[in-house]
Amino acid sequence: MSDGFTAEGGHGAVPTAGVETGEGKPKRRSWPLYEVFVRGKRGLNHVHVGSLHAADDEMALHNARDVYTRRNEGVSIWVVKADDIRASSPDEKDAFFDPAGDKVYRHPTFYAIPEDVPHL
Amino acid sequence: MNEQNAYQSLAETTDHDDPRWAFGTGIVEEAGAEITSPVPDGVDPADLAAYCLMLGDDALVYSHRLSEWVSNAPELEEEVALANTALDLLGQARVLLARAGHLTGGDEDSLAYRRTDAEFRNVALAELSDGLDFARCVGRMLIFSSWRLALLHRLLGSADPVIAAVAGKGVKELTYHRDYAARWTLRLGDGTDESHVRMQAALDALWPYVGELFRTSDEERRLVGAGVAVDPAQTREEVDAVLDQVLAQATLTRPDKPSIGTIGGRSGRQGVHTEHLGHALAEMQSLARQHPDTQW
């Protein structure tokens, strides 16, 4: 009867077709993206727990405490601007990546996305 | 994760303080002191109860106003931060109201939901609405948290174990709130021309409510002698220094505005409020008053 909705859209069925996806070009400038690494307790490595947006490093650290640790004291947090992370690619043969474009969290915008193409 | 787990958990006993809350709920038991602790020697229980209400109502009413920001904050990260602040203050309020309730034959909910406006003891600064103006939110938080932090620092050694415990936890929380507010004051004061104007206007509007923070009530005066309370007048210098430092760095001007007047010398601590409180309480108490004799 309908092929346009998936229940596994999380909180409830959402349409899977006829919805724009975006091109990585917001109308307004947004705060930069930061990646957050947390050392849960002494003796452990910092591990990546997620990301957030912040205008500057201080705000990123503050927000990371609020969002990812609920201000748990004794926890060590690193925040790193996503743009500053350089990484190797698991698939270097990947033709879509610029040879120097090795920023793992750069949120690449290498395709222009045609909108409203059904059944893709 | 087993796909049935989430549902099976429903059959288990429901534990209110389950650590799986992402951010916690500021539940009372964290206070670390018995609500039923004996009243310190030489202290009038009525004074102690009144003082707990003052500190508790400041936190409760301000927390209520802060929670007006839910789903209205300028960015998702600020949603989380503002809700954390509201939860911290609500947690403080619950302990203090429970203590007052123990002393007067009530409980936190009877005090929060059954008192009239004139029975609330909070300062006016706590009851104003931000009107969803983020500059007002930041300005109020800067003033309120600088002041409350100065109070709680001095209450760490309070002769009342419950107040001392609230101060112990609260100092960390308020330090965080003040830091948050100070950073935002810098960003708004020294951000764009528009944000500077808005931040200055917010401070100008809030400043008349600052003077009340340092006025000493009769109950406070009596409790200072017993080592239970702090004289708020003694925090003025410290609070002024913090505000001056932040405002100067934020390129803002300290407003030169007279305090709002009292009515026959009475203000929030004596139950004489602005018109704002009645509306906040009407909303807060509406459902509880519709169903007066039940549990939720």
Added chain:
Amino acid sequence: MDDMEARFDATIAADQRIEPRDWMPEAYRRTLIRQIAQHAHSEIIGMQPEGNWILRAPTLRRKAILLAKVQDEAGHGMYLYAAAETLGVDREELTEKLIESKQKYSSIFNYPTLSYADIGVIGWLVDGAAICNQVPLCRCSYGPYARAMIRICKEESFHQRQGYELLLAMVNGTDAQREMVQESVNRWWWPSLMMFGPPDDDSPNSAQSMKWGIKRHTNDELRQRFVDMSVPQAQALGVTFPDPALAWNPERQSYDYGEPDWDEFKAVIAGSGPANAQRVAHRRAAHENGAWVREAAQAYADKQKARVAA
């Protein structure tokens, strides 16, 4: 190209995760953006119906729980937007699509919350349905989405418990509270069933999503699971569901149930539900009223950077 596609297919076939830097078919990427972004929107819009009662919560404990819960939803939205951003879109852009109604969100949040029982019923039925939908996503083929979902599911299960616990307290309270609970269940039952979407057994989109490991079950499978779990819970509460067709089927070892009104569902998704306009306008106002704040923070950061450089 074929080489990369073969590697992608092999990764999926081995039930391994696709990561942001991996090559992926454009349609896979776009389907994921739609799904994750709209999932994120659902969390953020979902703050409104529950936030509607924070200022009126009937006890301080309930107020703290509700505030913490709605705050969790902001956090869930952030995790999900971050997962979507690994696919080459920006959270700001997705928010623009939301407030311009170019992307949707779960239909359930276009219904109003009219009593405090709704807070309990949303936790029990709406979050319960969401858990059915979300738990399979913890094994989704796209790594960032799967990881976000693991964290969210853990928190969500507690949301459901608090809802059920509130309802238990209410049905053990006064007659007025019991009536409030039943009335709320009557309003939310069908919209909760609609959360799983129309039957999709013959949908080419669904077949493709399943092949990709983005979707693991049909909508009807998930709905049946939800019904089977909810009926005994309703019995324990002493409430009934407003469906005369609801009956145990010993042959199927499942409950039979009636057909939801799919015209209502489509109308709500299309924008004419009871609260669509209000929800989107609210989100738009918050975003636009916050623009000067976000700009100020950016300007301040730029100034600081210039000062350090000078």
